[in-house]
Amino acid sequence: KAGVTQTPRYLIKTRGQQVTLSCSPISGHRSVSWYQQTPGQGLQFLFEYFSETQRNKGNFPGRFSGRQFSNSRSEMNVSTLELGDSALYLCASSLEGGALDGYTFGSGTRLTVV
Amino acid sequence: AQSVTQLDSQVPVFEEAPVELRCNYSSSVSVYLFWYVQYPNQGLQLLLKYLSGSTLVKGINGFEAEFNKSQTSFHLRKPSVHISDTAEYFCAVGRTGSGNTGKLIFGQGTTLQVKP
Numbered sequence: 001k002a003g004v005t006q007t008p009r010y011l012i013k014t015r016g017q018q019v020t021l022s023c024s025p026i027s028g029h030r031s032v033s034w035y036q037q038t039p040g041q042g043l044q045f046l047f048e049y050f051s052e053t054q055r056n057k058g059n060f061p062g063r064f065s066g067r068q069f070s071n072s073r074s075e076m077n078v079s080t081l082e083l084g085d086s087a088l089y090l091c092a093s094s095l096e097g098g099a100l101d102g103y104t105f106g107s108g109t110r111l112t113v114v
Numbered sequence: 115a116q117s118v119t120q121l122d123s124q125v126p127v128f129e130e131a132p133v134e135l136r137c138n139y140s141s142s143v144s145v146y147l148f149w150y151v152q153y154p155n156q157g158l159q160l161l162l163k164y165l166s167g168s169t170l171v172k173g174i175n176g177f178e179a180e181f182n183k184s185q186t187s188f189h190l191r192k193p194s195v196h197i198s199d200t201a202e203y204f205c206a207v208g209r210t211g212s213g214n215t216g217k218l219i220f221g222q223g224t225t226l227q228v229k230p
């Protein structure tokens with residue numbers, strides 16, 4: 001059974017640009033969550049998608065957005081990149097999104113903003 | 115608001131020694147508790163989880179954790195560590211209900227350094 005796949009693994013972008021990250025969940029999983037990991041703030045929840053709808057959202061500015069497709073694959077977009085957006089972005093998939101289901105994480109996308 | 119506190123940022127230990135990584139959480143409602151491990155340049159791997167039932171939970175790689183409701187703790191233990199256990203460990207809390215879907219609250223992490 002394939003795990004959670006995130007692409008690309010590494011990205012370097014310039015301030016002001018935008019970036020799109022991709023996450024393919026485990027087959028049959030309908031919920032995808034996104035997290036930002038930085039040395040200073042740790043792991044922070046960005047948002048969760050279920051059945052192509054954003055169902056839950058963390059405390060991040062509107063520059064951070066996402067979407068989910070009918071096959072449950074999800075993309076995350078960050079517009080007008082800032083240096084502080086440099087981070088490891090992790091996605092996690094689960095059956096229905098509840099804590100009882102548990103969450104399986106991908107290997108992450110390392111974004112560097114220069 | 116929920117919070118998770120990992121009481122040690124770094125834990126150095128010699129190989130084959132026992133180790134305990136401490137985690138306290140604050141919540142006024144029932145929670146689900148998780149421990150994840152992160153190796154360098156990798157994602158998070160689930161070690162174990164407490165959902166309900168027995169307070170002693172066994173996980174992968176010889177790790178176990180004990181849920182203590184009165185002390186709101188969920189400490190992770192291993193009786194004998196290996197060099198390969200060197201990694202960062204995260205304690206996390208999840209809740210049920212709308213507004214909590216897909217969301218875990220993580221502690222700041224504990225770096226376990228196993229020395230030969």
